[in-house]
Amino acid sequence: MRKLLAATLGILSAVGGFVDVGDLVAASQAGARFGMAHSWVLLLGVVAICAYAEMAGRIAAVTGRAVFDLIRERLGARVALLNLVASYVVTVVTLAAELGGVALAVRLATGVPYLIWVPVAGAAVWLVLWRMRFPVMERVFGLAGLALVVFAVALFWLPTDWAALGHSAVSGGQAGQGWGAYWFVAVALFASTVSPYEVFFFSSGGVEERWGTADLADARFSVLVGFPIGGFLALALIATATVVLRPAGLTVTGLEQVAHPVVLAFGGLGLAIAALAFFAVTFGAALETGLSAAYAAAQYFGWQWGKRVSPREATRFHTVLLVSVLLGVLLLLTAIDPVALTEYMLIISAVALPLTYLPILVVANDRTYLGDRVNGPWLNTLAAALLLVILAASIVAIPLAIGTRMGQ
Amino acid sequence: MSRQLLDRQLVDVQGRLIGKVDDVEFAIDPEGRPYLGTLLTGPGALGLRVGGRLGRMMALAAERFVTDRPMAPLRIPYPLVARIDSAVWLRVRAEELPAPPVEQWLRRHLIDRIPGAGRAGG
Numbered sequence: 001m002r003k004l005l006a007a008t009l010g011i012l013s014a015v016g017g018f019v020d021v022g023d024l025v026a027a028s029q030a031g032a033r034f035g036m037a038h039s040w041v042l043l044l045g046v047v048a049i050c051a052y053a054e055m056a057g058r059i060a061a062v063t064g065r066a067v068f069d070l071i072r073e074r075l076g077a078r079v080a081l082l083n084l085v086a087s088y089v090v091t092v093v094t095l096a097a098e099l100g101g102v103a104l105a106v107r108l109a110t111g112v113p114y115l116i117w118v119p120v121a122g123a124a125v126w127l128v129l130w131r132m133r134f135p136v137m138e139r140v141f142g143l144a145g146l147a148l149v150v151f152a153v154a155l156f157w158l159p160t161d162w163a164a165l166g167h168s169a170v171s172g173g174q175a176g177q178g179w180g181a182y183w184f185v186a187v188a189l190f191a192s193t194v195s196p197y198e199v200f201f202f203s204s205g206g207v208e209e210r211w212g213t214a215d216l217a218d219a220r221f222s223v224l225v226g227f228p229i230g231g232f233l234a235l236a237l238i239a240t241a242t243v244v245l246r247p248a249g250l251t252v253t254g255l256e257q258v259a260h261p262v263v264l265a266f267g268g269l270g271l272a273i274a275a276l277a278f279f280a281v282t283f284g285a286a287l288e289t290g291l292s293a294a295y296a297a298a299q300y301f302g303w304q305w306g307k308r309v310s311p312r313e314a315t316r317f318h319t320v321l322l323v324s325v326l327l328g329v330l331l332l333l334t335a336i337d338p339v340a341l342t343e344y345m346l347i348i349s350a351v352a353l354p355l356t357y358l359p360i361l362v363v364a365n366d367r368t369y370l371g372d373r374v375n376g377p378w379l380n381t382l383a384a385a386l387l388l389v390i391l392a393a394s395i396v397a398i399p400l401a402i403g404t405r406m407g408q
Numbered sequence: 409m410s411r412q413l414l415d416r417q418l419v420d421v422q423g424r425l426i427g428k429v430d431d432v433e434f435a436i437d438p439e440g441r442p443y444l445g446t447l448l449t450g451p452g453a454l455g456l457r458v459g460g461r462l463g464r465m466m467a468l469a470a471e472r473f474v475t476d477r478p479m480a481p482l483r484i485p486y487p488l489v490a491r492i493d494s495a496v497w498l499r500v501r502a503e504e505l506p507a508p509p510v511e512q513w514l515r516r517h518l519i520d521r522i523p524g525a526g527r528a529g530g
Contacts, residue, residue, distance in 0.1 A: 063494040064494060064495075065417065065494050065495070069417060072415045072428065073415045073416060076415065077414075077415055077430070077454060077457050077458050078457075078458045078459065078460075078462070078463075080415075081458055081462060081466070082462070130522070130524060131524055131527075300428075301427065301428065301451075301454075302417050302418060302425055302426065302427040302428035302449065303425060303427070303511070304424060304425040305425065307528070308528055309424075309528055310525065310526050310527055310528045311519050311522070311524070311525045311526075311527075312515055312519055312520055312525045312526055313424075315511050315514040315515040315518070315519040316508075316510060316511055316514060318519055319514050319518060319519065322518075369494060
């Protein structure tokens with residue numbers, strides 16, 4: 001019974017770590033513009049995040065060291081510092097986008113303009129990071145995030161033409177919008193599923209919870225169940241957008257459109273559940289991105305980090321945490337549109353993907369760290385193929401963004 | 409040997425994180441043979457090793473928090489190293505070593521002023 005509970009909690013953490021504002025926006029946009037044509041991207045992204053999170057978790061359990069810690073050992077001080085700067089910028093922009101998502105979710109529920117909620121969201125996120133027992137929060141937000149399942153339910157409630165839906169998943173294409181826009185959305189959706197902060201967070205969490213080799217099976221189980229559940233929720237978002245937004249010709253400019261299908265199906269109750277789910281996933285992701293930014297800095301410099309020690313014993317870690325949340329709030333207070341910010345965030349995440357994933361693959365094959373727990377040949381083949389996809393996404397992201405003027 | 413040590417995590421006897429091995433210093437024994445003398449950690453040493461504008465910027469940023477400049481790195485005599493695996497484990501406790509100046513400054517001027525700074529979140 002206790003084992004079952006522990007497994008459930010691990011899965012909840014993984015679900016909470018998977019779905020965030022990037023998925024909400026990218027999945028809905030993909031569905032509204034191209035139907036189910038991007039389902040394969042989501043599938044590829046889930047396979048990639050499962051494979052690499054498993055490696056990061058194994059590295060954490062066997063060596064007791066988190067990802068960024070080893071990035072510096074493998075890449076050397078200088079290259080790793082450039083990597084740190086790039087990863088930090090991407091993670092803080094992601095944090096800002098998540099805070100924007102929190103503010104938009106609260107506006108959806110209250111009708112009060114989102115900008116007012118930005119400082120409140122920032123303060124609340126910081127307060128949770130400062131005081132709360134983190135595993136508890138992670139599970140609460142993971143559980144509340146499961147409310148996104150309302151999108152899957154809406155799909156059954158609405159008069160969905162399942163045959164057409166299935167057909168557009170296998171034979172969908174650029175749908176008259178141009179291949180440039182199709183691939184732009186594909187890159188954004190891929191980046192939203194394999195966000196680097198997910199692995200920073202996952203491996204640092206493993207180190208903090210003092211995983212050993214005995215916990216490997218549990219960690220693997222929560223990854224292999226939790227991330228696919230997250231992927232299923234994202235697929236439900238694409239599907240409802242395909243069924244509702246696309247025929248109506250609606251584009252996604254805010255979370256209202258993302259929530260529109262469940263409002264159509266369930267009215268005010270649907271709106272409430274969707275707003276709760278959006279709040280939970282974005283708030284949970286804001287916590288994780290804030291921590292990830294501070295983890296990366298602390299692990300590069302070797303500072304004391306983590307939630308197990310008091311803030312006064314880890315002052316540099318907590319200072320970076322505080323500064324990162326402040327930067328996120330300031331970025332939003334420039335009145336930049338949070339949805340546009342999310343799109344930019346996904347593109348720069350895509351560019352930065354190899355900075356995180358390449359070192360993980362290298363360390364996962366290093367016997368001096370992992371002994372006989374290095375990758376097997378099958379996982380290596382898969383991971384190398386996925387790394388090629390990651391590299392391709394990274395290389396084409398900027399040209400696509402410029403060439404299509406952010407997917408127009 | 410030094411390649412194995414550089415950029416590794418320094419950990420005290422209780423598992424507290426001290427810093428990274430930012431640089432190493434060799435010494436010469438009476439017979440004229442070089443041996444690994446001291447491990448250095450701190451933004452000054454790291455800045456020199458990173459080099460270039462990036463390294464200088466980082467060292468200067470750290471120096472803003474201290475009064476005596478240039479900032480001296482923390483020097484750990486090699487005999488204090490107990491063992492080396494995926495980290496470099498020391499024989500001493502963190503309190504027996506000089507506290508990192510930036511950490512101290514931030515503790516005094518920022519973190520300790522926020523209520524609840526002494527309590528671990530868990």
